[in-house]
Amino acid sequence: MHFARVIGTVVATEKVRSWRGSRILLLAPCDSTGTVTGARPLAAIDLVSAAPGQLVFYVRGREAAVALENPENPADAAIVGLVDHVREAPGAMR
């Protein structure tokens, strides 16, 4: 699982049937402090009612699809948690 900052919402009325009722958010991958890394932003299915600006963690690949109620869907990224805080060892590299 990886950290990301929610940077926006995606509105798509017409979408694959298995995503109906799901929210899609735009994520900027970041490190544990919330500093955006510069990696390409991605669209992810929101499973935890995240809001723009929040620090979240997400899964990629097949694990994203099986996170949804019906695993037969084409999701390749899903937000699975809201970060309260990260307790880091002093001197840890990022």
Place this chain on the structure above:
Amino acid sequence: MFLATVVGEVVATIKHPHLRAQRLLLVQPEPTPGRPQAASVIAVDTVDAGIGDRVLVADEGNTAAQVLRMPRGPVRTVIVGVVDETDTTRPS
């Protein structure tokens, strides 16, 4: 699987039901000479690892399901061992 060091603990109250009661640790993959440092990832702890421990991390969905004794869910990265030591013999 890869070797990593536990560098932190992630606290998240709101998370996918599959992750409920799981301890989430931040692991930093060990550097490979000549390559940029890989980013730290969040892993589910199954061996009671602690910050500073050198650990063995599996990064595959089916492995995670088996280790957690759960059906497949949104977990791919799990800590499956605490490393006592490694011994590398470099070809000369």
